[in-house]
Amino acid sequence: MTEPDTTPRTGKRVLLAKPRGYCAGVDRAVQTVEEALKLYGAPIYVRKQIVHNKHVVRTLEAKGAIFVEENEEVPAGATVIFSAHGVAPEVYAQAKERSLKAIDATCPLVTKVHQEARRFAAEDYDILLIGHEGHEEVIGTAGEAPAHIQLVDGPDGVDKVTVRDPSKVVWLSQTTLSVDETLETVARLKTRLPLLQSPPSDDICYATSNRQHVVKEIAPDCDVVIVVGSRNSSNSVRLVEVALDAGARAGYLVDFAHEIDDAWLADARTVGVTSGASVPDELVQQVLGHLAERGFTDVDEITTANERLTFSLPQELKRDMKAAATARA
Numbered sequence: 001m002t003e004p005d006t007t008p009r010t011g012k013r014v015l016l017a018k019p020r021g022y023c024a025g026v027d028r029a030v031q032t033v034e035e036a037l038k039l040y041g042a043p044i045y046v047r048k049q050i051v052h053n054k055h056v057v058r059t060l061e062a063k064g065a066i067f068v069e070e071n072e073e074v075p076a077g078a079t080v081i082f083s084a085h086g087v088a089p090e091v092y093a094q095a096k097e098r099s100l101k102a103i104d105a106t107c108p109l110v111t112k113v114h115q116e117a118r119r120f121a122a123e124d125y126d127i128l129l130i131g132h133e134g135h136e137e138v139i140g141t142a143g144e145a146p147a148h149i150q151l152v153d154g155p156d157g158v159d160k161v162t163v164r165d166p167s168k169v170v171w172l173s174q175t176t177l178s179v180d181e182t183l184e185t186v187a188r189l190k191t192r193l194p195l196l197q198s199p200p201s202d203d204i205c206y207a208t209s210n211r212q213h214v215v216k217e218i219a220p221d222c223d224v225v226i227v228v229g230s231r232n233s234s235n236s237v238r239l240v241e242v243a244l245d246a247g248a249r250a251g252y253l254v255d256f257a258h259e260i261d262d263a264w265l266a267d268a269r270t271v272g273v274t275s276g277a278s279v280p281d282e283l284v285q286q287v288l289g290h291l292a293e294r295g296f297t298d299v300d301e302i303t304t305a306n307e308r309l310t311f312s313l314p315q316e317l318k319r320d321m322k323a324a325a326t327a328r329a
């Protein structure tokens with residue numbers, strides 16, 4: 001006979017989004033630093049935050065990674081890893097000049113946008129890059145063809161656009177934007193430039209779209225949506241915006257469970273929980289534990305997609321790992 005469930009019912013519940021957290025590009029980038037530390041030993045230099053998450057950066061620092069802003073901070077001849085967000089070609093050139101051993105952890109889906117930018121620039125298109133000014137990914141992509149690329153920072157940036165030939169214009173985008181806002185930007189661009197071409201395939205990546213999609217599903221039923229992620233994580237910030245647009249009555253971004261203010265939960269019966277693509281799931285589990293201590297013990301995981309994509313490690317690292325394994329044999 002099955003024992004009766006004696007768990008007290010509080011009427012408070014959590015809707016846990018799936019997919020959430022680590023995407024294939026972040027997983028690869030973090031593994032790249034970990035494997036490089038094992039193979040070459042500490043310190044390993046990483047240009048910019050490898051992914052935009054405080055916890056991940058602190059954990060890798062504790063293992064011997066040193067995060068720098070620019071190549072000049074890396075001692076000549078040392079190993080430097082470029083972050084998942086990608087870099088402009090001049091950054092590779094600087095690394096070469098300083099005889100740095102560069103390992104490129106750029107997400108392959110960002111590399112795809114770089115390739116599109118190079119291709120359309122070679123065909124002399126004007127390229128309208130939809131993205132957030134100052135974001136590392138946008139700086140890297142724009143650096144592929146600065147003379148051909150102009151940034152369009154959301155729908156309000158459309159009026160500033162000027163092109164040489166309205167019949168030879170294409171739009172590309174940052175990978176971590178709001179899907180809906182980008183569609184709005186493109187629609188506005190098309191009213192000014194009816195012959196505007198679209199990218200050959202979606203630039204907003206599968207992980208960004210999937211995380212936004214599931215948040216849209218749960219948000220209308222949520223009094224509060226808590227997104228675990230860092231402030232400089234574009235896709236995490238977008239999740240809060242998407243949750244609010246989709247009907248959540250409140251939405252907050254936290255790096256850690258202890259940042260949750262009890263006042264946010266005071267009148268809540270249903271709390272939505274998700275996390276950005278650079279967030280390890282242990283941080284989400286800590287949030288669930290924090291909520292359970294406050295009576296939110298019923299957790300329903302709402303799944304709208306199953307992700308199976310993985311990326312292999314950068315070639316240059318794999319080559320050295322293979323050589324080391326052969327030497328040991």
Ligand code: SF4
Pocket residue numbers: 023024025026084107108109110175176205206207208235277
């Ligand atoms: S969010 Fe998308 S583009 Fe960015 S690292 Fe993850 S998979 Fe790659």
